Amino acid sequence: GGLFTMEDLDKWEVYIEEPVSTNYRGIDVYKLTTWTQGPVMLQALNILENFDLPSMGYNTVRYIHTLYQAMNLAFADRDYYYGDPYYPPEEPIDGLLSKEYARERASLIQPDRNNPHIKHGYPPGVEDQRGLFKKIFDDLIGRNEDLRRDDATFFRGTTSIQAADKDGWVVSVTPSGGWVPAVVAGETGVGLSQRMQSFVLDADQNPYNVLEPGKRPRVTLTPGMALKDGKPFLPFAVQGGDAQDQMLLQFFLNIVEFGMNVQQAVEAHNITSYQMQSSFGAHTAEPGRLQVTSKVPEWTRTELGRMGYSVETVERTYSPITAITFDHGTGTMWGGASDYGEDYGVAW
Numbered sequence: 001g002g003l004f005t006m007e008d009l010d011k012w013e014v015y016i017e018e019p020v021s022t023n024y025r026g027i028d029v030y031k032l033t034t035w036t037q038g039p040v041m042l043q044a045l046n047i048l049e050n051f052d053l054p055s056m057g058y059n060t061v062r063y064i065h066t067l068y069q070a071m072n073l074a075f076a077d078r079d080y081y082y083g084d085p086y087y088p089p090e091e092p093i094d095g096l097l098s099k100e101y102a103r104e105r106a107s108l109i110q111p112d113r114n115n116p117h118i119k120h121g122y123p124p125g126v127e128d129q130r131g132l133f134k135k136i137f138d139d140l141i142g143r144n145e146d147l148r149r150d151d152a153t154f155f156r157g158t159t160s161i162q163a164a165d166k167d168g169w170v171v172s173v174t175p176s177g178g179w180v181p182a183v184v185a186g187e188t189g190v191g192l193s194q195r196m197q198s199f200v201l202d203a204d205q206n207p208y209n210v211l212e213p214g215k216r217p218r219v220t221l222t223p224g225m226a227l228k229d230g231k232p233f234l235p236f237a238v239q240g241g242d243a244q245d246q247m248l249l250q251f252f253l254n255i256v257e258f259g260m261n262v263q264q265a266v267e268a269h270n271i272t273s274y275q276m277q278s279s280f281g282a283h284t285a286e287p288g289r290l291q292v293t294s295k296v297p298e299w300t301r302t303e304l305g306r307m308g309y310s311v312e313t314v315e316r317t318y319s320p321i322t323a324i325t326f327d328h329g330t331g332t333m334w335g336g337a338s339d340y341g342e343d344y345g346v347a348w
Helices: 006-011 039-048 061-081 099-106 137-141 151-155 241-256 262-267 298-306
Strands: 020-024 027-031 161-164 170-173 224-228 231-238 289-293 310-314 321-327 332-337
Touching (some): 020 039, 027 039, 039 099, 039 241, 061 099, 061 241, 061 298, 170 231, 241 262, 241 321
Parallel strands (some): 289 310
Antiparallel strands (some): 161 170, 224 231, 321 332
């Protein structure tokens, strides 16, 4: 009595795909392609490579502002260009991940002010369609306070696992999809995914992620893997909806730019932006909304408010990261699990 047919089930298949990647300061970072939000972290890294982050200082005003703006630029592209790569139009992934395009996007960052009107760019390989768009950014993102997203929706329903063994196998996985309240398929016990809410119905909002039969909605799930000199360096992942690549980006920078070990990096107090379009529900966005913890000094929070941010101080931003780092010099592996929730590491 449902909408699934035997033909639907017969056509289903698992795709073995090549990952997409970028090189950040000599480290190769790999993500799944555009049916996930994974490339958004690579885009943000490419943008941030144009700045001297260590000189700004960890979680200073300049660092938080630059990080937030880089994420805005990358997520604006995610919201418009990411979708199922097996359906037309073809996502311009090569252009989105080009260093030249990243430099162009980085030049848009205003040094002293949040930009609430950031929209997607025009990477190489995409025809400039500016003349086709009649809606301003504020119309697309629906800045109606009545539609303000709740944090439970923003974060819920996922877990992450990292594993490595002595033979060199390394796995990063982020399973999700049937959180409560889920619909169970008859008496099978199989919970049906709720991801279809991540589709859009308006091609002006995202022509690559418009609802079609058989198509996969773009998901937030985003495991990651980094290699250094061709060897495993860092598998890392996190739960948390649209916050996932925000948290993983900061975790990665904590290690690479600020010299933290893996446990310090997973416990670090990150910031959270809500400026991107939500992948769930009404796809609302809240430009300028920024969550920090009390470890960010009051002066810093005040200055960010002066720069146009709506700063909220929370006990802890949602960042239950799990990760493993490899020290090939000593032949050791180091596991890190966040102190946020029910996260832990096991070794033997």
